Amino acid sequence: MSEMDIHLTVNGNPHKVQAEPAKTLLCVLREDVGLTGTKDGCSSGDCGACVVLLDGRVVNSCMVLAPQADGARITTVEGLAVNGQLHPLQRAFAETWAFQCGFCTQGMLISCYALLLSNENPSREEILIAIAGNFCRCTAYQNVVKAVQQAAAEIRERGNREGIPHA
Amino acid sequence: MHESSVVGQWVSAPGAEDIVTGKARYCPDIQLPGMLTGKLLYSPHVRARIKNLDVSKAKDIPGVYAVITHADIPGENSYLYAYPDQPLLAVDEVRFQGDAVAAVAAVDEKTADAALEAIAVDYEVLSGIFDPLEAMKPGADQVVAGQSNVMMQMTYTSGDVEAALASADVIVENTYRTQWAEHAFLETEGGVARVDDEGVVTVWSSCQAPHRDRMQIARSLGLAESMVRVITPYIGGAFGGKDEAHVQIHAALLAYAARRPVRLIRGRRESMLTHVKRHPMIVHCTTAASKDGRLLAVRARVIADAGPYSNATHEVLNKFGEFIGGPYKVPNLEVEKIAVRTNNPITGAFRGFGAPQAAFVYESQMDDLARKLGMDPLEIRLLNGVETGTQLFTGVVVREGRAMKASLRKAAEMIAWEKRDQCERSPAGHLRRGWGMATILKGAGLGRGLADHAGVLLEMHRDGSLVINSAAADMGQGIITLMAQLAAERLGLDLSCVRIDRADTAKAPDAGASCASRQAMVSGNAVLIAADEIRDTLLSLAARKIKVSKDRLDLRNGRLLVDGEIHDLTVQNLAERASVWGYPLHAQSRYHLEYPDDAPEVAYRFSSEFFQFCTQIAQVLVDCETGQVKVEKLVAVHDAGKIINPGGVYGQIEGGVAQGIGYALSEELVVVEGHTLNASLENYVIPMALDFPELDIHVLEMPELAGGPLGAKGVAEGPIIPTAPAIRNAILDAIGKPLYQLPMNAERVLAALNP
Numbered sequence: 001m002s003e004m005d006i007h008l009t010v011n012g013n014p015h016k017v018q019a020e021p022a023k024t025l026l027c028v029l030r031e032d033v034g035l036t037g038t039k040d041g042c043s044s045g046d047c048g049a050c051v052v053l054l055d056g057r058v059v060n061s062c063m064v065l066a067p068q069a070d071g072a073r074i075t076t077v078e079g080l081a082v083n084g085q086l087h088p089l090q091r092a093f094a095e096t097w098a099f100q101c102g103f104c105t106q107g108m109l110i111s112c113y114a115l116l117l118s119n120e121n122p123s124r125e126e127i128l129i130a131i132a133g134n135f136c137r138c139t140a141y142q143n144v145v146k147a148v149q150q151a152a153a154e155i156r157e158r159g160n161r162e163g164i165p166h167a
Numbered sequence: 168m169h170e171s172s173v174v175g176q177w178v179s180a181p182g183a184e185d186i187v188t189g190k191a192r193y194c195p196d197i198q199l200p201g202m203l204t205g206k207l208l209y210s211p212h213v214r215a216r217i218k219n220l221d222v223s224k225a226k227d228i229p230g231v232y233a234v235i236t237h238a239d240i241p242g243e244n245s246y247l248y249a250y251p252d253q254p255l256l257a258v259d260e261v262r263f264q265g266d267a268v269a270a271v272a273a274v275d276e277k278t279a280d281a282a283l284e285a286i287a288v289d290y291e292v293l294s295g296i297f298d299p300l301e302a303m304k305p306g307a308d309q310v311v312a313g314q315s316n317v318m319m320q321m322t323y324t325s326g327d328v329e330a331a332l333a334s335a336d337v338i339v340e341n342t343y344r345t346q347w348a349e350h351a352f353l354e355t356e357g358g359v360a361r362v363d364d365e366g367v368v369t370v371w372s373s374c375q376a377p378h379r380d381r382m383q384i385a386r387s388l389g390l391a392e393s394m395v396r397v398i399t400p401y402i403g404g405a406f407g408g409k410d411e412a413h414v415q416i417h418a419a420l421l422a423y424a425a426r427r428p429v430r431l432i433r434g435r436r437e438s439m440l441t442h443v444k445r446h447p448m449i450v451h452c453t454t455a456a457s458k459d460g461r462l463l464a465v466r467a468r469v470i471a472d473a474g475p476y477s478n479a480t481h482e483v484l485n486k487f488g489e490f491i492g493g494p495y496k497v498p499n500l501e502v503e504k505i506a507v508r509t510n511n512p513i514t515g516a517f518r519g520f521g522a523p524q525a526a527f528v529y530e531s532q533m534d535d536l537a538r539k540l541g542m543d544p545l546e547i548r549l550l551n552g553v554e555t556g557t558q559l560f561t562g563v564v565v566r567e568g569r570a571m572k573a574s575l576r577k578a579a580e581m582i583a584w585e586k587r588d589q590c591e592r593s594p595a596g597h598l599r600r601g602w603g604m605a606t607i608l609k610g611a612g613l614g615r616g617l618a619d620h621a622g623v624l625l626e627m628h629r630d631g632s633l634v635i636n637s638a639a640a641d642m643g644q645g646i647i648t649l650m651a652q653l654a655a656e657r658l659g660l661d662l663s664c665v666r667i668d669r670a671d672t673a674k675a676p677d678a679g680a681s682c683a684s685r686q687a688m689v690s691g692n693a694v695l696i697a698a699d700e701i702r703d704t705l706l707s708l709a710a711r712k713i714k715v716s717k718d719r720l721d722l723r724n725g726r727l728l729v730d731g732e733i734h735d736l737t738v739q740n741l742a743e744r745a746s747v748w749g750y751p752l753h754a755q756s757r758y759h760l761e762y763p764d765d766a767p768e769v770a771y772r773f774s775s776e777f778f779q780f781c782t783q784i785a786q787v788l789v790d791c792e793t794g795q796v797k798v799e800k801l802v803a804v805h806d807a808g809k810i811i812n813p814g815g816v817y818g819q820i821e822g823g824v825a826q827g828i829g830y831a832l833s834e835e836l837v838v839v840e841g842h843t844l845n846a847s848l849e850n851y852v853i854p855m856a857l858d859f860p861e862l863d864i865h866v867l868e869m870p871e872l873a874g875g876p877l878g879a880k881g882v883a884e885g886p887i888i889p890t891a892p893a894i895r896n897a898i899l900d901a902i903g904k905p906l907y908q909l910p911m912n913a914e915r916v917l918a919a920l921n922p
Contacts, residue, residue, distance in 0.1 A: 036196035037189020039403075041353045042435040046848035049353055077189035086187065094183035097814030100822065101643025102186035103353040103403030109187065128856040135848065137351050137404050138643045139818045140825035141856040 006066045010035065011079030019066040026050045026061040028069070029076060037077040037106045041135070048134035051107035052076050058114045060133070077106035080113060088154040089113055092147040100138035108134045112148045120156055122148060172724060173655045173662055174877065175810050180648045181667050182401070191401040194357035194373045195432045202359070203232055203272040205421045205431030206279040207414070209441070210261035210268055212292050213841030214310075214510045217259050219289035222269055225282040230274040233425035234282060240420060242389035246412050248379055250477035252311070253513070255387060255416055261290075262310060262475035263510055264842055265441030272421040272429045295510035295841050299449070299472045303507045310475050310508040318473050318506040319481055323488055323771060325560040326499030331464035335455035339535045343452065344908040345524045347836040347843075348445035348829075349851055350517055352642075354403020356442060357432035358415030360422035368423065369396045372415040375405050375640050376680035377670045383412045384419045395419075399670040405642040406826070407516035408442050410682050411478060439846035443478050443515030444836060446471040446506075448487070448524045454532040460542050462551045464499035467491045467528065471514070473506045478515035480506045486610070487521030489771055492560050493529040494571045494608035494780060495551040500560040510841045516682060518823070519884045522609045523830065523891065527909060530605040530892030534899055544604055544896065545579050553608070561771030570780035570806030570869050575606050578782040581802040581863055587786075592901075597792045600799075601901025605889035606782040610775020611684040611874070611881035612760045617773055619760040621689035622676030625654060625697040626753040629746035631725070631739035633660060635667040636675040639690040644883055645815025646686040650694045652811055653876055657698035658705070659722025659738050676755065684779060684881025685760070687811065691876035692758040700754035705741045708750060712736070760874070777874040779885035780867075781805040783824070785860075787897040791920055794913030796832055796898060798860040801890070806867040808880035813866075820864050820886040827890020828860070829853045835910050 003018040010033055017032035026043075029035050029052070038061060041049035045063040052061045053075035080087040089112055092098070099105040108131055115122055115130035122130070127145045136144070185191040222234045237244050237256040244258065245251035257266045269286050273279040296302045302316040310316055332338065359371040368388060374380050377397040385392040402409070418431040433441065448471045455464040469487055473480040484504040491502050537547045552575065553559065555568040579585070587602045594600065613619040624636040635654055641647040651665045668674065678690050702722060709727050710717040713734070721728040727736040745752050762776055769776075786800040803824055807816050833852040837844040845851050870878020891909060899905050904919040 030196075035189065036192070039193070039354070040195065041355075041403075042848045044435065044847060044849060047353060077187070081188055086184070090184075090187035093187050094179040095177065097177075097180070097645075097818045099186065099643070100645065100815075100818050101353065101402060101404040102183075102191055103193065103401075105186050106189050128859070131856045133855070135351075135353065135853065135855060136822075137353050137406070137826070137853070138822045140821045140862075141859050142821055142862060143818065144856075 004067065006070050008069060009073045011075060021065060021067050023066045024062050025064040025066055025069045028066050029061060035076050035078050039103055039106055041103065048107045048111065049104050051110045051134065053110055053114055058111055075110065077109055080109060088151040089116065089147065092151040096143045096147045096150060098139065098143040098147040104134055104136045108136065108144060115148070116152055116155065121152055171656060173652045175813065177813050178648065178652065178662055180645060180814065181651055193354050193401045193403050194359055194371055197359045197371055197400060197430065199359065199361055199428040202428040202430055203274060203425055204276050204279045205270060205272045205418050205429040206283055207267040207417060208269040208283045208286055209264065210257065210266050212261060212290055213264050214293045214295040215261050215290035216293060217257060217261065217268065217288060218291050220268060221287040224287065225271060225285040228278065228282050228285060230278040231271060231282045232427055233272040233421050234269060235420055235424050236269050239424060240387055242387045246383065246416065247478060248383060248411065249481065253476035253478065263513060265513060270417045270421055272425045297509055297511055297840055299470055299507035299509055302509050303505065310510060316508045318477060318508050319484060320505045322501065322503040324501045325770065328464045328466050328499045328501045331499040332453065332455050335463050336458035337536060337539050338453060338455045339532055339539060340453040341532070341535065341907055343450045343528045343531065345448045345527060346909050347447050347512060347838055348517060348834050349439055349836055350406045350408035351848065351851070351853055352404030352406060352408055355433040355435055355438040356409060356413040358418035359428065359430045360418040361428040362422050362426060367394055367396060368419050369398065370415050370419050371398050371400050373402050373409060374399060374415065375410045375642060375682055377638050377640055377672050378677040379680060380412055380415055381672050384416050387416050388419060388423055396673040399640045402640065402642040406518045407682060410516040410680055411443065413442055435848060436846045439851065440843055443513050445517040446473065446480070446483055446514040446521070446524065450524065450528045452528050452532055454536055456536055456540065458540065460540050460547045460550050462495055462497050465492055465497050466501045468503040469505065471506045472509050472511055474511050474513035475508055476513050478513050480514060483516065483521040485773055487525045489561055489774055490522045490609060491525045491529060493526065494553050494606055496553060496557055497560050511838055512836065512843060518826065518887050519609065520683065522884065523888050526605060526607045526888045527892050527895065530889065531895055531905070534603065534896040535905060545575060545584055548575055548606055561774045562769035563774045563776055565778065567869060570867050571606065571608065573867055574780050574782040574804040574806060577865055577867065578604065578784045578802050578804040581865060582784045582786065582800065584784065597790060599789045599791060599901040600786065601789065601897045601899070602784060602786050603893050603896025603900050604782060604784040605892035605896065607885065607888045608778045608780050609885050609888055611777045611779055612688060612775055613683050613685060614773035614775050615762055615769060619679070619685060619689060620757055621678035621693045622755065622757040623678065623690060623693040623697055624675055624753065624755045625701060627658070627701050627742050629743045631660065631664060631742045633658060633665045635665065635694065637667065637678055637690055638670040638672055638675040639678040639686045640670045640681040642681060644819060645812050646681060646690060648815060649687055649691055649812045653691055653694045654698045657695060657702050659725060661725060676757065684883040687879055687881045688777065688875035689758050689760055691811065691879065693756045695876045696756035696758060697754040701752055704745060704750050704752060705738065708741055708745055709736060777880050779806065779880065779882060781885045781889055783889040783893045785893040785897040787894060787901055789898060789901045789916060791902065794917035794920065796911060796916060798828055798894060800861045802863045803886060804865045804867060805882055805885055806869055807882050808875055809868050809870045809878040810866060811877065811879050816866055816882055817864055819882050821862060823886025824862060824890055825854060825859065827887045830887065830909065831891035831894040832910050833912055
């Protein structure tokens, strides 16, 4: 299979990579763009470890072929912190032990980040729905709910939703 | 003693920022110059003779740097540490779906796949042996030629069970069946290996026991252990499934053969087909009691399907037998443990080491007994529960047993057990609600007579910062956080002044495996000993400098305290002086789990003496039309001794409950004639966020008299153990029908409803 040019904007930075059409966005991000924060837990769209934002949509990047992402804006976990300042969600995840091994965390963070872009005060139920496709084997989900609500409260208090990058 | 500033506080894990920013490197993220992709060729048959194996075509493919078979292994062709009977690469026969016959290393995945395709194996397919009950019969076809299919058969007896059964007023007798269960750690097994110019082999290994990996890698490469270095990068979960070596030895063999770095990561399907599972067991159990509800005897016979190789089967069955009496006073007990070789998946360590299967049996028996006696499930447990000073049937005397009954009472209070009948039992015609409890004990630590020790190295620098070098693997459970907290506490440091690297055999002494809920106890104590040595140096120096006796001094928040008052001198000042005056500020220590000198020699081999007690109560809603069970609410009360790292403790409990719910209701590897049919995260059904109940956790702190640091004890395994029987008993309460087989999926619940 011949390779094709794929143009991506990843966390605000433009990238041009050459990839076979059957290559997944996950592999492009990890191998060609060099961002390994996005993880491969199953390669079959079942675990959510590879979740990224594609033009604002939450997708399992292992289920997206590179050509489908051509021209898209992608947000990965590496894009959440701005100028070295952690996003409130990142801080809250660390403080509340919303993970143990951390292998699901990158995908979990993106799902929660996407939720907060559209919902500034999510309920427990809404958070559980947002992370319904993110599998965590170590810690389960209660501390994730706690972390998201803590971060949401912080963002509201600051009244500074513009501060969220790539919104 | 002042109030703790670090211990017991919610602190972020060292490395948490790397995780939330995506910088943390796990095995699949490691990239070395010239690195090759390693892959294994597995047998498509679960039992076959290898008539011919030809790898020549694969070797000729451009971009293929190494193709190895069993003949290319310079040292021992074995994985295992206890009974090394599983080959790394099959010799003349394959015995289960995960037996590999060859390994390749190539420039990329595509080329590696092409190499696997080009390997020609001529198999003579043999008929497999899949039913352990058939396999254990005399004269049965042997899974491993020349060896009995009965891998182990041991009986332990305490008291006179026969006489007790004869005198009993009530007897319950049932047969229980449990399933193959999958760890499903989110990061699959992986290893990265590199051979440097001096011939030293470095392996980054996703594992629980770096020093034991080193031993196994050296043994198979035919090298001295000093020529092998094992580093654990970030590890994406393990739960016992990475306790034994998996692909890291193959990665090292390939790197050695190719003379280039090799990364070998299992795919999800490959992982599910090849690594050890929780043992499926068939348990026949008889429990006898007097009419007032006192336990008189337990007799259990377990037959475990081991698959073809030993793995941790002996250890798992040993622990099954040790805990089959539950947290109860059982005056007479007999347990027969049988493990049988088959051509089914291999089985081994998985959180709890046989205790979850045992608890499903004894806690189901307790509720069946209570029903027969017309007693309340809480009452019969309180009546029979162990206490401080109780001698268990193993011969071990419980040194701190208050948590048994305290956890029962607390859990009952949290769910309002006494008032449960005020809740709607049938919110709709087809729905039935019920409540069930289970309470357990599980050892922490490997057990008496086993090498249960850990070493650690601490060094304080002249600026007061501290480095901890430990080889205790952190798979997420939080051991490095706990060690950093203990050192910070003793040395009066802010946690940010403590650096703890991930396990590396070249930097730190052996800490043993991160298993059996042991690291908090052994590595935790080792850190305390080493930190106290440095602390003593600092305080001696301060005493000399300011001319007050040492016992009036303390270190806290980076400062020296004199009689509790802040002094001008800081920890940094003291460290600087120590450096200038030539006092050593490094310490190495080793801690061996202590057993009391006055304890009698116990009868049961390798018994634990430190116990985790936990009680869980589940509230379920059963749909009698579909058979589906919803866990509406669950309360979990666990004794942590003393909480050092609350994030780790609560995380372990919640995660254990989640795994327990899956084990109870949905998780089951469907294995037909040795082949796993549902080797994917889609078809192996694990509860996700929306399946999770309202969970209320309470942690009791009843410090052990000895054992872990500051009275703490391990909590890793306890939480998964009571969940399945609690749910089973809740289903029984809801529909009035007992279930005897895991998982209790809709099909089995419907079958119980409509026999």
